[in-house]
Amino acid sequence: MTDAEALKSWFFREVLPLEPALTRFLRRNWRNREDLVDLRQEIYARVYDAARKRLPVQTRPFLFTSARNHLINCARRAQVVPIEHFVQLESLNIAVDNATPDRYASAREELRRVQSGLERLPPRCREVVMLRKIEGLSQREAAARMGVSEDTVERQMVQGMRALVDFMLGGSGRIRRGPKKRSGKEEHRP
Amino acid sequence: MSHAQQIEAHAAQFLARRQAPDWSAVDQAALDEWLRTSTLHEVTYLRLEYGWSRVDRLAALRDPAPVTAALPAQRPPRWKPWAAAIAASLALVTSTLWYAHRSGYETYATAVGIRQTVPLTDGSHMELNTDTLVRAALDDTARTVWLERGEAYFDIVSDPARPFVVHAGAQRITVLGTKFTVQRDDDSVQVVVTEGRVRLEQADRGAAAAPVIMTSGDAVLSQGGQTHLQARDAQALARELSWRQGMLTFDQTTLGEAAAEFNRYNRRRLQISEAAAGVRIGGSFEATNMAAFVRLLEEGFDLRAVEHGNTIRIDY
Numbered sequence: 001m002t003d004a005e006a007l008k009s010w011f012f013r014e015v016l017p018l019e020p021a022l023t024r025f026l027r028r029n030w031r032n033r034e035d036l037v038d039l040r041q042e043i044y045a046r047v048y049d050a051a052r053k054r055l056p057v058q059t060r061p062f063l064f065t066s067a068r069n070h071l072i073n074c075a076r077r078a079q080v081v082p083i084e085h086f087v088q089l090e091s092l093n094i095a096v097d098n099a100t101p102d103r104y105a106s107a108r109e110e111l112r113r114v115q116s117g118l119e120r121l122p123p124r125c126r127e128v129v130m131l132r133k134i135e136g137l138s139q140r141e142a143a144a145r146m147g148v149s150e151d152t153v154e155r156q157m158v159q160g161m162r163a164l165v166d167f168m169l170g171g172s173g174r175i176r177r178g179p180k181k182r183s184g185k186e187e188h189r190p
Numbered sequence: 191m192s193h194a195q196q197i198e199a200h201a202a203q204f205l206a207r208r209q210a211p212d213w214s215a216v217d218q219a220a221l222d223e224w225l226r227t228s229t230l231h232e233v234t235y236l237r238l239e240y241g242w243s244r245v246d247r248l249a250a251l252r253d254p255a256p257v258t259a260a261l262p263a264q265r266p267p268r269w270k271p272w273a274a275a276i277a278a279s280l281a282l283v284t285s286t287l288w289y290a291h292r293s294g295y296e297t298y299a300t301a302v303g304i305r306q307t308v309p310l311t312d313g314s315h316m317e318l319n320t321d322t323l324v325r326a327a328l329d330d331t332a333r334t335v336w337l338e339r340g341e342a343y344f345d346i347v348s349d350p351a352r353p354f355v356v357h358a359g360a361q362r363i364t365v366l367g368t369k370f371t372v373q374r375d376d377d378s379v380q381v382v383v384t385e386g387r388v389r390l391e392q393a394d395r396g397a398a399a400a401p402v403i404m405t406s407g408d409a410v411l412s413q414g415g416q417t418h419l420q421a422r423d424a425q426a427l428a429r430e431l432s433w434r435q436g437m438l439t440f441d442q443t444t445l446g447e448a449a450a451e452f453n454r455y456n457r458r459r460l461q462i463s464e465a466a467a468g469v470r471i472g473g474s475f476e477a478t479n480m481a482a483f484v485r486l487l488e489e490g491f492d493l494r495a496v497e498h499g500n501t502i503r504i505d506y
Contacts, residue, residue: 012236013501016236035192037194037195040194041197044233045228045229048229157206158199158202161206162198164241164245165237168244
């Protein structure tokens with residue numbers, strides 16, 4: 001059994017930095033873009049559960065093999081996937097993705113990345129993130145400063161957080177909203 | 191929203207609330223329970239935590255210049271005798287004051303590896319160590335500083351009309367005119383007094399817990415509700431404060447502890463194998479010159495250093 005802290009730190013250090021490469025891999029090998037977030041989450045859970053027993057020696061090949069196997073399983077279950085796609089997956093050479101080097105951004109590059117991620121957020125959402133993240137205001141203080149309810153601040157914060165994290169990990173950084181008619185109340189709240 | 195996106199929204203809500211000051215043990219239990227329910231929850235939460243910590247750079251890279259514009263009115267420092275200072279601060283530090291002055295504060299931050307002195311409008315100085323975030327609110331009736339993370343050295347001008355109070359996690363430090371450092375790492379807070387006296391209290395316990403009066407040479411480490419008072423001799427005090435000269439000074443320090451210190455000042459990480467972590471070392475090192483330290487370990491202790499991305503692993 002892997003120690004809980006070691007497992008977490010392995011996931012931070014070795015798996016999550018591969019997300020841009022993983023996302024590219026999924027885009028190339030799965031047609032329906034709308035499944036991307038679900039697929040990625042399931043693949044992460046799959047490698048995390050496997051690593052509970054023992055940490056893999058080499059994370060990168062392990063992650064991409066798991067990703068491929070997961071796509072094959074999904075393709076088997078979803079009968080609408082064209083047969084040639086399925087064949088492609090089976091014969092997929094996962095070594096291709098080794099071409100992208102893992103690279104640690106400098107602090108300056110990283111800051112620039114955060115800034116451009118921020119610029120993509122809608123104004124109100126951006127303000128909430130800045131008040132809370134840069135000025136360190138609490139939810140209540142941010143609400144008072146902006147003259148909106150705490151609920152609004154929390155909603156904007158949750159959206160901004162998801163979009164920014166997505167952008168930091170190589171995604172588009174766009175806010176994903178549910179269907180318009182769904183009200184906030186239907187979602188589970190912690 | 192897809193199933194995955196619902197989980198993500200839920201995880202983000204937990205993470206946003208977790209950073210709030212009113213996050214309680216009950217909230218934590220709810221989060222733990224939610225994480226235990228499914229690995230999908232767990233990996234989604236970890237992914238957000240990882241990405242969000244990278245957004246932290248936004249605050250950390252900012253110069254220690256005021257972020258907010260709300261400047262308290264400037265006025266010359268006033269000097270008053272000791273006894274009056276103690277009495278006044280005892281009378282004035284109440285939770286009402288604390289809240290009343292939370293609005294007009296300034297934020298100061300240093301990046302990893304950076305050290306900077308910040309003059310306050312009352313003539314006091316704060317010296318911020320690496321990766322530190324501090325908020326300060328000074329006005330006519332109170333001087334309050336929140337140490338959100340990191341370490342700071344305070345050189346405070348005594349002013350009985352305006353007690354100087356430092357909040358660090360659950361600890362409240364009331365200055366009775368003095369020089370001292372506060373270091374905060376989440377819940378663990380260490381206070382070292384070099385001159386004068388301070389009063390230390392658990393802010394969330396109210397009157398229930400007896401305050402500790404610390405004088406020159408005292409060090410208090412408070413962790414998870416436990417508080418330990420230790421005396422420090424002059425040499426040990428100088429060691430504790432060597433960061434103000436950009437140096438780390440070790441004496442019979444284990445390699446594990448030394449590495450943790452270096453990691454506070456550098457983006458690259460030192461990782462010490464279990465076998466090597468107990469090795470004891472001594473000496474002074476430039477805090478940001480990790481390479482020199484690693485070279486010494488290789489040459490002087492016959493240890494092996496292997497670089498892996500951002501991490502340098504030290505082993506036999």
